[in-house]
Amino acid sequence: MADITSELLSRHRAPVDQSSGRSPAAGTDPQLITFVELLFFAYRDFTREADAALAEFGLGRAHHRVLHFVNRHPGLRVADLLEILKITKQSLARVLKQLVDQGWIVQKAGERDRRQRRLHATEKGVALARRLDTLQAKRVGQALAHAGVGSDGVTARFLFNMITREERALVEALLPGPIEAIAASRS
Amino acid sequence: MADITSELLSRHRAPVDQSSGRSPAAGTDPQLITFVELLFFAYRDFTREADAALAEFGLGRAHHRVLHFVNRHPGLRVADLLEILKITKQSLARVLKQLVDQGWIVQKAGERDRRQRRLHATEKGVALARRLDTLQAKRVGQALAHAGVGSDGVTARFLFNMITREERALVEALLPGPIEAIAASRS
DNA sequence: CAAATAAGTCAACATGGCTGACATAACTTC
DNA sequence: GAAGTTATGTCAGCCATGTTGACTTATTTG
Numbered sequence A, B: 001m002a003d004i005t006s007e008l009l010s011r012h013r014a015p016v017d018q019s020s021g022r023s024p025a026a027g028t029d030p031q032l033i034t035f036v037e038l039l040f041f042a043y044r045d046f047t048r049e050a051d052a053a054l055a056e057f058g059l060g061r062a063h064h065r066v067l068h069f070v071n072r073h074p075g076l077r078v079a080d081l082l083e084i085l086k087i088t089k090q091s092l093a094r095v096l097k098q099l100v101d102q103g104w105i106v107q108k109a110g111e112r113d114r115r116q117r118r119l120h121a122t123e124k125g126v127a128l129a130r131r132l133d134t135l136q137a138k139r140v141g142q143a144l145a146h147a148g149v150g151s152d153g154v155t156a157r158f159l160f161n162m163i164t165r166e167e168r169a170l171v172e173a174l175l176p177g178p179i180e181a182i183a184a185s186r187s
Numbered sequence C: 001c002a003a004a005t006a007a008g009t010c011a012a013c014a015t016g017g018c019t020g021a022c023a024t025a026a027c028t029t030c
Numbered sequence D: 001g002a003a004g005t006t007a008t009g010t011c012a013g014c015c016a017t018g019t020t021g022a023c024t025t026a027t028t029t030g
Helices: A004-009 A032-046 A048-055 A061-072 A076-087 A088-099 A121-143 A151-162 A163-174 A179-185 B004-009 B028-048 B050-054 B061-070 B078-085 B089-101 B124-146 B153-161 B165-174 B181-187
Strands: A105-109 A117-121 B104-109 B117-121
Touching: A032 A048, A032 A121, A032 B028, A032 B061, A032 B104, A032 B124, A032 B153, A032 B165, A032 B181, A048 B181, A061 A076, A061 A088, A061 A121, A061 B004, A076 A117, A076 B124, A088 A105, A105 B004, A105 B028, A105 B124, A117 A121, A121 A151, A121 B028, A121 B153, A151 A163, A151 A179, A151 B028, A151 B153, A179 B028, B028 B050, B028 B089, B050 B061, B061 B078, B061 B089, B061 B104, B061 B117, B061 B124, B078 B089, B078 B104, B078 B117, B078 B165, B089 B104, B104 B181, B117 B124, B117 B153, B124 B153, B153 B165, B153 B181
Parallel strands: none
Antiparallel strands: A105 A117, B104 B117
């Protein structure tokens, strides 16, 4: 391996370009762009382990998202999933059908409204969801542990405020409690 | 609109399921799973505005990523982009070709090594990159401003530590300085 | 000069988004 | 009870963006 890495790693001493600098977005705090990049890299790696585990079963990231939220919220309806994931019914149907056919999720008609298909993870589905959750929770836990004083509160609030304002109430309703309670709890 | 939202929003009072709780991943701090979900929602919305702006030009998220890093690091090589984005040469080639054909990016043969195609954003490319950066930087800036005491340092360290350990040095080399300098600067 | 490297290319395929149109069952309203 | 609305499912096709594998070309390096 000889080696891209060496050039990238040595950039501070030997920049790739004569001008040596980054093009700043005029009017934007250049520091913020660094956070934008960090978020890209963080998410890139956040999903990689789970994706690899899912591939063992021929599943993809879309299946993961559905299984995750169904496991977290037993009895979730299809319409709820559409709100959460912001995808179309047809996109959801494709992965949901596979999850049901392969025995990860079961559908039960709603008791009050029998048009509804309340979704539940099967035993097998719960086991997979837990395995994936554990992978991602470990990464998050490790990152929080090294983030410094007040990391839980700050991180919870930061991520929550990245959500589009109109969506925040909806997300908060899915969480175990108000965001401020979460921000305060593990600190 | 009558209305999914109402059921989701009322979950704390009227849970969808008799058991009323979430299935915890045994052995995993259940609070951490909340952070996993927050990261999903944060990223979901982080990308939406920029995606919409890109659609005006018939471009997608993949184009954005390439344009962003080329703009940030003028003279970047194809091999560097592959390392950063973790995609294959063929995937990159497709979007890069479009960006070059449409005049967002130009390629210049390397001076020392004429096999290289050093990439640069054109004036038009810089303008678009800035516009997108500004959108995302504003969102991040707003989220940081409401995240509480020490938000910059904690968030920078949190996101950086979400990156796979082996990749961190590479990312750090792309940033304007060591992560600790970034974590310390805007605090 | 031979080998290694940087980049590009062709072909085929998978995943997961999208639109539009239509079907079915069950609930709600008049 | 008929008519309208709602929850869900489905067919068909398209697009963006990822993948593998095989091969080419130009250039640098040993």
